[in-house]
Amino acid sequence: MGRNPVVIITDQCAAMKVAVPASFSAKNGLIASKHRLCMWHIIQKFPVKLGNPLCKETDFMEKMKNYIWSSNLEIHEFEEGWETIIKEFKLEGNKWLSDMYAIRSSWIPTYFRDEPMFGLLRTTSRSESENFFFGQFHKQ
Helix, strand or coil, X not given: CCCCCCEEEECCCHHHHHHHHHHCCCHHHCCCCEEEECHHHHHHHHHHHHCHHHHHHCCHHHHHXXXXXXXXXXXXXXXXXXXXXXXXXXXXXXXXXXXXXXXHHHCCHHHHCCCCCCCHHHHHHHHHHHHHHHHCCCCC
16 A cells, blocks of 8 residues: 555454554654554443443443543543542542553543544444444344
8 A cells, every 4th residue: 555554443452452553663664553442342341341330320421421532622621521530430449440541542532633533433433333233133
């Protein structure tokens, strides 16, 4: 193709975390690809990691999605919102949330809103969601 992809979106596969920068680096004068994490995969993990009662029987997910999905927030607004929700639901000691917060620049849109993504994150999430839905009716 003569150039690297601008952005590569994957799930949290450890092998892909290593392979993307190694395979799509700035070698030979090319612009390195940026690696981002798929929001759909991360959002799907919330009930698994935090429990269905919190995610489906409270307004936790709605509040969290207001900060997670918005690319219109300033970074400090996202961080303040995240902290407020974590305190409200008493999740300060949750390791998974702490780990996700530590890598926020690779999956929270407000951290890369100046990059030309052209709705790619939402499009990818929609297609992953559709694949998941139809996969429930079809065995591969």
